[in-house]
Amino acid sequence: MKRNIESEKDKIISELNLEIKNRDEYLSKVSHDLKNPLTSILLNLQLMLRKIKNTKPDKLDTNKLIEMLELTNTQANRLTELIDDRLNFSKRK
Numbered sequence: 001m002k003r004n005i006e007s008e009k010d011k012i013i014s015e016l017n018l019e020i021k022n023r024d025e026y027l028s029k030v031s032h033d034l035k036n037p038l039t040s041i042l043l044n045l046q047l048m049l050r051k052i053k054n055t056k057p058d059k060l061d062t063n064k065l066i067e068m069l070e071l072t073n074t075q076a077n078r079l080t081e082l083i084d085d086r087l088n089f090s091k092r093k
Contacts, residue, residue: 030086037079044072 048068052060 033082033086034079037075037082040075041072041079044068044075048072 048065051065
């Protein structure tokens, strides 16, 4: 009887350790997936700010800024989709 309890305890501990490992791997992947579009957003924003600060208003290339804003918007939408997908996946579990 004592062996059965110990065996069951060991089995539960193994299952919990596996769940923890799976959770950590999932969180690592999610973190990586979210950082890619976020990095792009931050770089575009920094570049636009630098251009605006270092260029006289009458010399600003508004078409280039619009293009960069559109790219940033696309990356922000991608990030939102990734977050929504992860939240929906978590709710299903």
